[in-house]
Amino acid sequence: MINQQIDKNESSGSIASSAKFKALLKNNGALVALIVLLIINAIFTPHFFAMQTFYINMTQVAPIAIVAIGMCLVIASGNGGIDISVGSVLALAGALAPMVFMSEFGLNNPGIAIALAIVLPLLVATSCGLFNGFLVGHYRIQPMIATLILFISGRGIAQLLTNGDIQTFNNDFFQYLGTGRLFGIPIQAVILIIIALFVSWIIKTSKFGRYLLAVGGNDKAAFLCGLPTFKVKLIAYGFCGFCAGMAGLFTTAMNSASDANTAGLLMELDGISAAVVGGTVMMGGKAPVIGAVIGALVIQMMTYTLLANGISDSAAMIAKAAIIIGAIYLQLKNKQKH
Structure with missing residues (x-):
């Protein structure tokens, strides 16, 4: 009788452990995927733990990750929240920066010009985001359509400002901003970590964070309860524009050039992919900011793993699509269970 009870307890413990393990995978799928990719690279990729490899990966992932944070908030705001203009806004911000410090005023006032070359593009990018948020929040235009305006015109404005030429500078x-290091860590990564931690703290502790998740969970109910749904969407889209602007500064500084024709191409897809892989629910109401950063790392590591082992960039793009399909499948499966 005692042995039967022991076996029963062991069986119950095994089931409970299995359930906890499944819950861990479900709630931390992106992190598990990242760890698996790191292990694979540690075994099969030469020089993976070299500082240069770390530096390259971090500088490449930083623009994607910071755009993913902004995209995370936009998607969390609900009502089909999405911003497909981030790539064009990135190109616009990246084009504006060198125009400032390479102008006659910039050459004569280098100190002021550098500060202005950072502040002005960020203000313009944030204004672009606020414009998107105004259309979505005030006029109730579908986010895909609202952000399509700047998706088309943003890059066109950048090309007009630069005459379509590549702006090189020294x-x-x-x-x-693009090549500096702080204690061996790329300055881009340092800024990314600060922004990610700050935004995550805002979402978890502030009134705005609570409003964002409530509006994203049920837009109409939140409005009827008196929540400022318009302001919430305005802030979410405005911040997404700011993130695109910051990514534009990173990209331009890293390349020592701005190219309005190619900068930020497909960035909107990378940002959405990273956010979704990191656990952002496309229906809204959930904003896992740190998860979005981990999602960006997963996508970057997947691309690096394939390229480092001689697999083409085309295959890497297919792998990205497969990751997104898997993430959406898990979201739908979890929704059906609830």
């Missing part, structure tokens, strides 16, 4: 202070 400015140590501005280039530090």
Whole structure:
């Protein structure tokens, strides 16, 4: 009788452990995928743990990750929230920066010009996001349509400003944003970590965070309860524009050039992919900011793993699509269970 009870307890413990393990995988799928990719690279990829490899991966993932944070908030705001203009806004911000410090005013006032070359593009990018948020929140235009305006015109404005030419420059202070290091860590990654932690803290502790999740969960109910749904969407889209602008500064500084024709191409897809892989629910109401950053790392590591082992970039794009399909499938499966 005692042995039967022991076996029963062991069986119950095994079931409970299995349930906990499944819950861990469900809630931390992106993190598990990242760990698996790191293990695979540690075994099969030469020089994976070299500092140069770390530096390359972090500088490449930083623009994607910061756009993913902004996209995470936009998607969380609900009502089909999405921003497909981030790539064009990135190109616009990236084009504006060198125009400032390479102008006659910039050459004569280098200190002021560098500060202005950072602040002005971020203000313009944030204004672009606010414009999107105004259309979505005030006029109730579908986000895909509302952000399509700047998706088309944003890059066109950048091309007009630069005459479609590549702007090359040599400015140590501005280039530090793209090539600088702090204690061996790329300055882009440092800024990304600060923004991610701050935004995550805002979502978890502030009134705005609670409003965002409530509006994203049920837009109409939140409005009837007196929540400022318009302001919430305005802030979410405005911040997404800011993130695209920051990514534009990173990209331009890293390349020591701005190219309005190619900068930010497909960035909207990478940002959406990273957010979804990181656990952002496409129906809204959930904003896992740190998850979005991990999702960006997963996508970057998947691309790096394939390319480092001689697999073409085309295959890497197919792998990205497969990851997105898997993430959406898990979301739908979890929704059916609830």
